[in-house]
Amino acid sequence: MSIPFGYVPAEQQMRDKADYARKGIARGRSSVVLQYENGILLVAHNASRALRKISEIYDRIAFAAVGRYNEFEALRLAGIRYADVNGYNYDRADVTGRGLANLYAQQLGMIFTDSIKPFEVEIVVAEVGDSAEEDQIYRLTFDGSVQDEHGGIAMGGQADAVATRLKEHYREGMTLEEALRAALLALTEPGGDPLPTSQLEVAILDRNRPQRKFVRLVGPRLERLLAAGKPAGPPAQEASAESAGGGQAPPTAPPTAPEGEIDTGSGE
Structure with a gap:
């Protein structure tokens, strides 16, 4: 039997698609998702003020992505529609991170197999539980593969190098300030x-909040958290500062619970 002109074996097509998608994702900036003592932290290197890489999907569920914006934005909107319909028709508790991960896996797998051009995206679906053991983090790649993750993960850009640095600084049970510092050191x-x-887009799923767990960290709160996460200066510098102030350290304000921003879901 003669082979048609231009025939390409299926294995070669899949390899070419996978290489194409990986190169597209690697051209972007990295993002990290990691657990901390009270929830899940999502941090993205994002220089754009108009586009979001991190968004709320439902009460306890967040979405983070890297790659082509128009492609992962379509996935985000599909996830919101899925969550709204199921939460309205059945019960809000029936909307889960696992269900969303399965939905995205089906869509990405179908696009990768049937379309000439695969989606150049990598996404994370994170759901915060009542305890750290109940947290769920699902990582989905361009071909619909799903990985159930725990701890901290990196995706996009130089993901391997970022993941290595994240592993060096991450530990279980970190405070929010420590987790944010570990994420920044990794990026x-x-x-x-x-x-x-x-150039930072930062959000958390805080298990201690009622109902909606998603909060964006911006402005003064983010700056205070970054400052609190920095290591203390050497004792010699502290001593010199005390001597300059008459032997007393400058007073510090009592710790507070600073404000956050609730995501409206509008993408603005």
């Missing part, structure tokens, strides 16, 4: 300058 190139606040 910062060795010997490079720390990422400016204007």
Whole structure:
């Protein structure tokens, strides 16, 4: 039997699609998702003020993505529609991170197999539980593969290098300040300058909040958390500061629970 002109074996097609998608994802900036003592932290290197890489899907569920914005935005909207319909028709408790991960896996797998061009995206669906053991983090790749993750993960850009640095600084049970510092150290190139606040997109799923758990960390609150996460200066500097102030350290304000921003779901 003669082979048609232009025939490409299925195995080669799949390899070419996978290489194409990986190259597209690697061109973007990295994002990290990690657990901390009171929930799940999501941090993205995002220089755009108009586009969101991190969003709320439902009460306890967040969405983070890297790659082509128009493609993962379509997935985000599909997830919101799925969550709203199921939560309205059945019960809000029936909307789960696992269900959303299965939905995305079906869509991505179908696109990867049937379309000429695969989606150049990698996404995370995170659901916060009543305890750290009940937290769920699902990582989905361009071909619909699903991985159930625990602890901290990195995706997009130089994901392997970022994941290695994250593993060095991550530990279970970290405070929010410690987790944020670990995420920033992972996203910062060795010997490079720390990422400016204007290029950070940060959100949390806080298990201690009632009903809606998703909160964006912006402005003064994010700056205070970044400052609190920095390591203390050497004792010599502290001593000199005390001597300059007459032997007394400057008073510090009592700790407070600073404000956060609730995601409206509008993408603005």
